[in-house]
Structures are given as C-alpha cells and as structure tokens.
Amino acid sequence: MSHAPIDIARSALLIVDLQNDFLDPEGAYGRAGQTAPAIAALPERVKPLADAIRAKGGYIISTQFTLVPGRGGEPLISPHLKELRPFLKKGDFQPGAWGHQLVDLLQPADFTVEKVAYSAFYQSRLEFVLKKAAIETLFVCGIVTNGGVASTVRDAHVRDFRTFVLADGCAAFSETTHETALKDLSSITRVITIADAIGMVTSA
Template sequence: MTAHAIDPRRTGLLIVDLQNDFVHPDGAYARGNQKSADIAALPDRVLPVADALRQKGGWIISTQFTLVPGKGGEPFISPHLRQIRPFLTKGDFAPGSWGHSLVDELQPADLSVEKVAYSAFYMTRLEWVLRKAGIETLMVCGIVTNGGVASTVRDAHVRDFSTFVLSDGCAAFLTETHERAIADLSTVAKTLTCGEAAAMFSGA
C-alpha cells in the first residue's frame, strides 16, 4: 500500500495496553515475575510510527486495561485472570494510577479508552470516539498479540475499519504464540512492520 492510499488525518495508531503495570520494570507484572524482552522492546519500536503519524495530523489512541476498584479500593478481577495472575492486587491497573498509564515513551495519546476485557471495543466508548474523530483506518500494536490485540483487530474488522497490524509492534510472552496470532490475523487485517508504517507516513 502506498503512502497516498490512506489519509493520515483519518488514521489512528491504536496502542493496546502498553501500560506501566504491564511493561515497566517497576510495574505489577514485573513484580509478579511476568517479564518478556519482546514486550519490553515494543515502546521504542512503535515510537517512530507514532512520531511520523503525529507529524501528519493523525491520531494516537491508547487503550488501558483497567481493574475497576470496588469497595475499599479492592479491584474486580475476573476468575480466569485471578487464576493465571494471582499477584494482582489493590492499586494495580487502577484508573488514574501510574501503573494504569500509557508508558512515557509513547505519550501523549490524543484519545484514551479504559477497557475491562480483551477487546478494546467491548463495553467501551472506543467506537464512538473513533467515529467522532473521523478515523477510518487503524494501525494496531501492543500486547498481547493473541489476546488484546487479536480481539481488538477482529472487532475493528467487523465494524468496517480499514485495519492494519504492526507485526513487530506487537508481542506475546512466547514468540511462537505471537507468530501464530499474526498469521491468523492476516485473514482480517493487513500486516506491515513498524519501519514500513513509519516510512509510509514520512512520505505522505
């Protein structure tokens, strides 16, 4: 696809869950010893795409996985998540907290949307703000490829957004899991690298 095939001003870089509690060495997942070099490398890899799109008037959209606080601030955690991530506790992924925020390298986001499940469209205002902003094309990156990214991409597809996946702008905890997910997503979205996306906007 050429640089002229999409309008950068109607394009959004959709950053799925690149939050301090997931990615930062002081975040909740690092505390629970859930670390991945591939995931840690994503902010620097995605940054040139974000910078190039910003310069052309495009949109940076951050989705934030959220553990909604209940009484006393104790978070609502779904049973399956509690089983696989027993280290999650009060204050993790809490709205407005440092851990909940998009990583510093990629800030600021033009739009931010809290999410409570894999898909950033599930029970959120994401589609509403995208339509209001006039966004027609989404370039999706973030974590994890087979979870939040895959679910969000498929939901974007059925909502008739022109959807791209940044193949090296996503990651999972296992490389083979990431690669399978990218192959599966190629049936509903176009794939390209961060370098290709940055070059596309730089030349637009």
C-alpha cells in the same frame, strides 16, 4: 485489506495496553516476574511511528487495561483472570494510578480508552471516539498479540475499520504464540512492519 493510499487525518496509531503495570519493572507484572524481552522492547520500536503520525496530523489512541476498584478499593477481577494472575492486587491497573498509564516514551495520547476485557471495543467508548474523530484507519500495536491485539483487531474488522497490524510493534510471552497469532490475523488484516507503516505515513 485495501492497498489504497491512507488519509492520515483519518488515521490513528492504536496502542493496546502498553502501560506501566505491564512493562515497567516496578509495575504489577514486573514485580511478579511476568515479562518478556520482546514486550519490553515495544515502546522504543513503536516511538518512531508515533512521532511520524503526530507530525502528519494523525491520532494516537491508547487503550488501557483497567481493573475497576470496588468497595474498599479492591479490584473487580473476573474469576478466570484471578486464577491466571493471582498476583494482581489493590491498586494495580487502577484508573488514574501510575501503573494504569501509557508508558512515558509514547505519551501523550490524543485519546485514552479504558478497557475491561481483551477487546478494546467491549463495553468501552472506543467506537464512539473513532466515529466522532472520523478515524477510518488503524495501525495496531501493543500486547499481547494473541489477546488484546487479536481481539481488538477482529472487532475493528467487523465494524468496517481499515486495520494494519504491526508485526514488530506487537509481542506475546512467546515468539511462537506471537507468530501464530499474526498468521491467524492475516486473513482479516494486513500485517506489516513499522518501517512499512512509517513509509505509508510519510508519503501520505
């Protein structure tokens, strides 16, 4: 958890799962009434940092939860997820579909990485992309703090990436869950605000 200055050319905003199927009222979760105000507010909060990173030559990486279509287009859903989210159906989080895409406000991303589990590193090309682009530092935002964000940050930590978790750039379905997850993550990463991150980027 170094306080050394960052090299913006080797840094990225890692956006975890800010997709239409999660955030838009017409998406899979919105149709099922599965939302929270803190989650819906994230794109507007994160956009100034995304703009600052782009302006300084850093990267934007979108990791996108994916339901791989099987035969007949029916999604391959793990049993635990099917039990937790019985509303998920054919076409939800399908690669190439509108619901699978990063929300418009934060587009475009330099790299898009499909993810099939909580961690964006699990059986994905994320580590390959980071290494090939010489990215060393990640500003992490997205959903949910205790799920995709936490798992991805822990996997980044064991791979020796420098990480910053954006406290007001992440959210969960309850504020208590969000705050508990941030407290747990503080042992392996620096938890900062979006304003803090913009200051680091603009001064780099």
